[in-house]
Amino acid sequence: MRSRFFQCILTASLATGFLLVPALRGEDLSFEAAVNANKVNLGNALQLILTLHGGELKDPVPLPEMEGFQTRYLGPSTKISVVNGQVSSQYSHMYLLYPTKTGVFTIPSLRVTVNGQALATQPIQIEVVDSAVTAGGTNAAGDSSAGSVEDKIFMTLTIPKDKVYLNEKVPVTIKLFINQLLVQDVHYPEFTHEGFLADEFFDHEQYQQVVGGIPYQVVEFKTTVYPTRTGELKLGPAKIEANVLFAVAPPSGQNRFDQFFGDDLFGDFFNSYDKHPYTFSSQEQALTVLLWPKENQPADFVGAVGQFNFAATVSPVQLTLGDPLTVRMQVSGDGNLKNLPMPDLKGWNQFKVYEPQFKEEPGKKTLEQVVIPQSETITEVPAIHLSYFDPQTETYQTITQAPFPIKITKSKASEDFKIVDFTGEGASARSRPESIGQDIVFIKEKPGPWKKVGMDFYQTPLFAGICALVLLWWGGMVGLFLWNRQLKSNEALARRLQAPKKARKGLELARQQMVKGEAKEFYDTVFRTLQEYLGDKFHWPAASITSSGAEELLRSRNINHDILNRVKAIFAHCDTVRYAGVDLSGESLQDSYQRLAEAIDLLERQKR
Amino acid sequence: MRTMLWRSFLGMSVVIFLNLGVSAAPDEMSLFFKANEAYRQGDYAKAARIYERILQSGKTSGNLYYNLGNGYFKSGRLGSAVLSYERARRLMARDADLIANEQFARSQVEASPEPKASFFKMRFFDYCAYLTTDEWTIFVFVLGLATVIAHLLSLQQNWSVRQSRFWAGLFFLIWISHAGILVFKVNQQKDQAIILQKTDAFFEPRIKATIHFSLSEGTKVKSLKVEPPWVKIERSDGKMGWVQADTLEKI
Structure with a gap:
């Protein structure tokens, strides 16, 4: 039943194929280009469909560089139709064209070769107009001249002045101006700043700004840079990646509201939008980086530029010789605090100076320096100076924190040895939470179970073998269960299968009686063996099978005459010997045995 | 009949476990x-x-x-x-x-974007990741074997049709759902790769193309397509781009 079903399906498929192929081959080839509109607003995308009729065009047609457009391939579509027995096929490839400026542009003739035949589309003229001009006759700036995406979205990178000093803080403002177009997924800007150190960008701001009479949405990013070398340097160009949303109108004829109300009333509602990635760039900014003036440069000036406040404290002011004291300095203000060189304690020969610890917070930088006075004769901690260059006044400034008087007493003998708290925060350090180190856990000592590289268990022949074994076992056991069930429910089958086995046993018994010369018992056995064999084989009551009964049975089962006659002869011979009491020789017994064996063998070979 | 079932099962198990020995190296x-x-x-x-x-x-x-x-x-x-x-x-x-x-x-490396997934999806991923592929294979195999044994027992014990259908159906459902998880896990692992050094993913497979996003070393990505010497990859947040083939390696 199932095979007939599949045959029908196969025949139907082949028939359809044979019917279609000549029809398709006979169709004329043509290649055409179509757009969903010949006039499009800047900011709307255009659909271009290239269609081949009557042939096969699986690969997309590469579009050449087209002035006024960027392109993107959308995908293919295939259509085969049968109308009144006429089969037609068409392969289409769809593209999106994104206008990049206003004007009249031409989609050139596109060529393909199909089945050795060169085909070409007709050129198509597209007018790209500014939506603002379309709506109001002129754009907001009163300028109806050609525009472009770059006119509607542009970037600026600005710095407040073009001459700065080395290491001076320079604020950088990057703005993305957007007019009329929709923009999404605006990334943080990246800008070239060779010769500068740059901070991270602050949070961006969004607001409206009118430029040249045109209102723009502005996305503003701010950061600061610090020149690290002198000379003529350049900042930028800055680049921002973003997706511009182009409205994609449905194919013409589908949007009837457009025809009735005009294109903008319901246009946006029915349009879908397509994201196209753009990278916008700003102009670069040149600036001159000057070295600090040599005049009046303090001896301890090491490159701090900006406007700073400086404070310093020393604690404790009374201490025992050998005890540490902490010098704390804090610088706040406007400048490159991150790389600000803090005043060093060179020349503090009477103190043992340890590594300083720095701490930075927004707008201020703190240093803690632990020192240990080496003599009880020291009466003050020396003055500390911070010198910096103020770029606004173009003068050097030095802030001095006056010497700090201290009193040192000589240590007692019992206190010669003591633990020095290098942080200078003895009491607080003990209450500070324990610092836990972090690292990876050590290697494993043993390799563990090995396996082949790139070979999972399910890919191994072993697993396939195990699965096959289980399936075979399952199939075998199910077969065995079903077979036993079948034998239990089908007595005829069970008897037929048992018949040759029982016959073999009967023949063996007869052979033994033949050897012993027990003729009567031998013929009883031969008779009974044949009777039971026929009864089992044909599912018939064995007791009813005699010479005549056997003939009737075998005829009904279409057993051929030769076998039938042999069976009849055996039964007749057995009856003669058993009831007439004829004493037969060993040769006769051998002959009867042979005939019985042959008859059973022939019956086994007979088809049921 | 019962003896035959258990004897054959025992024999098959011995054959399997004799073959499971791990070779010394x-x-x-x-x-x-x-x-x-x-x-x-x-x-x-x-x-x-x-x-x-x-x-x-x-x-x-x-x-x-x-x-x-x-x-x-x-x-x-x-x-x-x-x-x-x-x-x-x-x-x-x-x-x-x-x-x-x-x-x-x-x-120690730059954080890569976290995949956006629902609570149930995350639990499902955790469940998949709890066992290795080999462990899942053995688990699914054992479930399959249990289903087979349940079926044979139903035949041998002469269970009612209703009882047989219930147990065989239950075992089969458990087995097929876990086999599905194994297939999902294998497919999910197939194209995973790790970025070996910090690199940029481009919009197109060429050096001068626009940079789409950056990938820090150690980021797990999915390899989608290979066009030597470029590979198209997908980051866990769904962003796709082209990177040079020598910057990543399949897991």
């Missing part, structure tokens, strides 16, 4: 201990090289990948360390040391 063992010694002495690069030699011989183990990951980490090759830990996870999914080391290695 004396050369690999001595190399492994040699590499461990180099690691102990602080020669991490040498240790990593010896572990790599074992891998070149075609043999591997979860602990070998773990130690190799440690060697890479200590040598400053964070991307390769994360790759080795990921490979080790496929062989010993629940090893606490491995999980700790992988997390620590990942904390």
Whole structure:
């Protein structure tokens, strides 16, 4: 039943194929280009469909560089139709064209070769107009001249002045101006700043700004840079990646509201939008980086530029010789605090100076320096100076924190040895939470179970073998269960299968009686063996099978005459010997045995 | 009949377990201990090289990948360390040391965007990741075997049709759902790769193309398409781009 079903399906498929192929081959080839509109607003995308009729065009047609457009391939579509027995096929490839400026542009003739035949589309003229001009006759700036995406979205990178000093803080403002177009997924800007150190960008701001009479949405990013070398340097160009949303109108004829109300009333509602990635760039900014003036440069000036406040404290002011004291300095203000060189304690020969610890917070930088006075004769901690260059006044400034008087007493003998708290925060350090180190856990000592590289268990022949074994076992056991069930429910089958086995046993018994010369018992056995064999084989009551009964049975089962006659002869011979009491020789017994064996063998070979 | 069922099952089990023996690998063992010694002495690069030699011989183990990951980490090759830990996870999914080391290695590289997934999806992923592929294979095999035995018992015990359908159906449902998880896991793992060094993903497979996004070393990505020497990849947040083939390696 199932095979007939599949045959029908196969025949139907082949028939359809044979019917279609000549029809398709006979169709004329043509290649055409179509757009969903010949006039499009800047900011709307255009659909271009290239269609081949009557042939096969699986690969997309590469579009050449087209002035006024960027392109993107959308995908293919295939259509085969049968109308009144006429089969037609068409392969289409769809593209999106994104206008990049206003004007009249031409989609050139596109060529393909199909089945050795060169085909070409007709050129198509597209007018790209500014939506603002379309709506109001002129754009907001009163300028109806050609525009472009770059006119509607542009970037600026600005710095407040073009001459700065080395290491001076320079604020950088990057703005993305957007007019009329929709923009999404605006990334943080990246800008070239060779010769500068740059901070991270602050949070961006969004607001409206009118430029040249045109209102723009502005996305503003701010950061600061610090020149690290002198000379003529350049900042930028800055680049921002973003997706511009182009409205994609449905194919013409589908949007009837457009025809009735005009294109903008319901246009946006029915349009879908397509994201196209753009990278916008700003102009670069040149600036001159000057070295600090040599005049009046303090001896301890090491490159701090900006406007700073400086404070310093020393604690404790009374201490025992050998005890540490902490010098704390804090610088706040406007400048490159991150790389600000803090005043060093060179020349503090009477103190043992340890590594300083720095701490930075927004707008201020703190240093803690632990020192240990080496003599009880020291009466003050020396003055500390911070010198910096103020770029606004173009003068050097030095802030001095006056010497700090201290009193040192000589240590007692019992206190010669003591633990020095290098942080200078003895009491607080003990209450500070324990610092836990972090690292990876050590290697494993043993390799563990090995396996082949790139070979999972399910890919191994072993697993396939195990699965096959289980399936075979399952199939075998199910077969065995079903077979036993079948034998239990089908007595005829069970008897037929048992018949040759029982016959073999009967023949063996007869052979033994033949050897012993027990003729009567031998013929009883031969008779009974044949009777039971026929009864089992044909599912018939064995007791009813005699010479005549056997003939009737075998005829009904279409057993051929030769076998039938042999069976009849055996039964007749057995009856003669058993009831007439004829004493037969060993040769006769051998002959009867042979005939019985042959008859059973022939019956086994007979088809049921 | 019952005796036959159990005897045949016992025979089949003996055949299976005789074939499950793990082959000894004396050369690999001595190399492994040699590499461990180099690691102990602080020669991490040498240790990593010896572990790599074992891998070149075609043999591997979860602990070998773990130690190799440690060697890479200590040598400053964070991307390769994360790759080795990921490979080790496929062989010993629940090893606490491995999980700790992988997390620590990942904390040392730039954070990559987290995939957006629902609560149930995350639980499902956790469930898939709880066992290795080999463990899942054995688990699904055992479930399949239980289904087969349930079916044979139903035949042998002459269960009613209703009872047979219930148990066979229950076992089959459990088996087929877990087999589905195994297939999902295998497919999910197939194209995963690790970024070995910080790189940029481009919109197009060429050097001068626009940069789409950056990838830090150790980031797990999905390899979608290969156009030598470029590979199209997908980041966990769904962003796609083209990177140079030598900047990543399949897990």
